[in-house]
């Protein structure tokens with residue numbers, strides 16, 4: 001399909017659709033698609049990324065692994081590599097996979113392999129790896145996500161669904177037309193709406209909010225950061241981590257002043273009475289009134305009471321961003337948000353009710369397509385063992401250990417081989433010092449990535465993957481109308497191969513080639529997957545072109561289900577269209593959750609004092625509340641070396657924003673390099689002073705590639721500004737065991753030492769050799 005690479009090519013990234021211009025094997029410029037109302041600035045990270053110096057050029061094996069063979073090693077992350085020819089590399093890796101399967105069984109392979117990788121339905125890295133591992137007998141898998149760890153478990157129990165909250169959320173159109181008041185816990189940060197998992201052809205949030213405001217709609221943003229909303233909004237900044245207390249204070253006013261919708265609560269919900277006993281203090285002697293909420297949140301009592309009355313008097317949408325559930329006790333905020341919306345009675349009516357994730361990703365509010373998407377079938381995993389995704393360090397450090405999860409008591413497997421494609425746990429996982437000690441435990445670690453990310457540096461086998469720009473693919477997502485031909489923009493870089501090719505070679509060595517490939521090339525898979533999808537759309541009566549015509553045209557616009565209101569069918573007919581909960585209704589009190597007896601997730605929404613917050617004892621040692629949120633200048637850690645991300649850095653470090661008053665009291669000026677620290681670790685960052693950040697708060701986004709001052713020391717300071725050296729590896733609760741990376745208590749001081757160089761994007765050290773050479777010479 002692609003033979004000439006200098007012509008402009010249409011492509012798709014998680015952060016938007018664009019045309020790439022290239023020359024000499026490199027993308028030189030990108031132009032956002034004309035149909036995109038508000039393109040993401042992150043597209044600017046793409047030019048120069050294909051031939052960047054941090055690319056993995058050839059298959060590489062860690063020197064110590066070649067010398068000593070498989071085994072636990074503290075050298076991971078501080079060793080040199082030997083580049084091998086593909087054939088030799090595949091022989092060695094296939095032999096190691098066979099050894100682990102034969103000796104320890106497939107459960108000993110951890111193929112959780114979490115990560116966002118790239119857009120594209122076929123070349124999706126995890127799908128490729130999971131299918132391959134299934135063909136060789138399966139693997140220990142991970143469940144849920146870092147994005148929505150708490151929500152993914154609690155919401156099915158409370159409203160009977162997880163995916164509907166996003167894929168069938170109330171549309172931006174409906175909000176712009178009907179909502180009078182949006183009360184947004186966590187704001188609606190536009191920086192995040194640049195991104196959608198798998199790609200996105202349009203970014204409607206800014207325009208929708210403009211129309212909402214033009215109609216007289218009012219937005220109240222509740223966040224420690226004023227700029228969590230673009231444009232006019234009323235800003236309330238409670239003490240970070242206290243949103244549930246604020247929601248309870250609001251709920252108390254509704255209940256005590258008779259402003260709650262008792263008919264809705266009786267007809268559509270279960271367990272309100274039990275919750276009300278707690279709310280009004282009948283069960284514990286503590287009324288959760290505005291005065292109580294004021295002490296915890298720092299917001300004035302009358303402000304809380306007035307907001308509750310305003311909410312009751314208007315068509316109000318209560319929204320909760322995903323960040324609020326990425327903390328200890330993270331199940332409570334979305335549960336309490338739904339409860340508050342239920343008390344207002346608007347759920348299922350246009351412009352009112354509940355939303356989860358407006359401003360978290362470019363999906364909530366966008367109309368879904370009514371057809372299944374083309375799918376690369378992953379096969380069946382015969383291994384039943386799984387772990388919650390954020391429990392990876394616990395699993396590696398504690399084989400055989402018991403843990404609680406969603407009402408079950410489970411055991412961590414004994415993992416010997418970790419196989420990872422398309423993710424970077426040094427970006428996404430908490431407490432990197434602990435993660436490094438965990439990654440020293442397995443006998444072998446295999447990583448597929450286009451770049452020498454920190455995870456690749458900690459691997460034994462590093463597989464050079466292509467970027468999506470080096471291959472053809474199909475892009476579409478469940479809330480985007482376009483099926484898009486992602487055209488290869490540049491030839492493959494150096495010895496990089498598609499993960500499909502690498503895994504096909506491994507499958508051939510292991511005697512399962514036919515099962516993995518079904519005899520298809522990548523192009524044949526695209527045609528096959530397109531054909532299946534075409535069948536669905538044609539069955540709905542739409543004349544979808546054949547593959548070749550589609551590829552020439554470049555895209556196909558599907559129908560979408562416009563004008564949705566979340567739970568409207570349940571509202572219309574609660575008996576005929578019940579929720580998939582035990583009661584068929586919204587579970588404000590859940591007997592099942594209550595029955596688990598978890599101290600950190602009781603049977604109804606509850607204020608649980610966080611471990612990391614300014615109201616607790618820990619704040620005496622670490623008096624600043626760090627918000628480790630998603631970055632503005634890139635997606636996660638992807639293309640951190642790109643122009644937009646680099647332009648945001650301060651003296652090469654990730655910017656940390658703090659209030660001018662907090663900076664002044666520490667002798668810190670704009671542009672200084674600072675040391676951010678707590679009892680888990682430390683990193684350097686570049687100071688940006690900004691009164692959009694509340695007093696007592698600091699904001700350091702995720703995504704700066706981990707860059708240890710001393711690579712031999714797992715606890716080393718990161719000289720670049722990765723906040724996950726500071727975050728805690730505690731999980732949300734025994735119910736969901738989700739990620740809690742959003743908050744950490746820290747302190748900050750001026751860095752007065754020499755400023756170390758950034759080495760994160762450099763190649764590791766290589767030694768010349770081959771597989772046999774290292775073993776025979778001890779090299």
Ligand code: PGD
Pocket residue numbers: 114115116117118123125146147148326421422423424425427428429448449450451453465466467468499628629630635636637638702723724727739741742
């Ligand atoms: P990415 O940077 O997207 O981060 O964590 P995630 O691991 O997804 O990593 C994707 C990797 O895939 C990159 O290394 C990229 O080079 C590689 N890649 C891209 N394309 C391909 C390909 O085609 N093949 C292969 N093999 N590799 C490819 C994200 C996670 O971080 C998420 S979703 C959230 S929401 C969490 N949020 C927070 C947070 O709020 N606060 C903190 N402190 N930490 C978090 N971590 C979580």
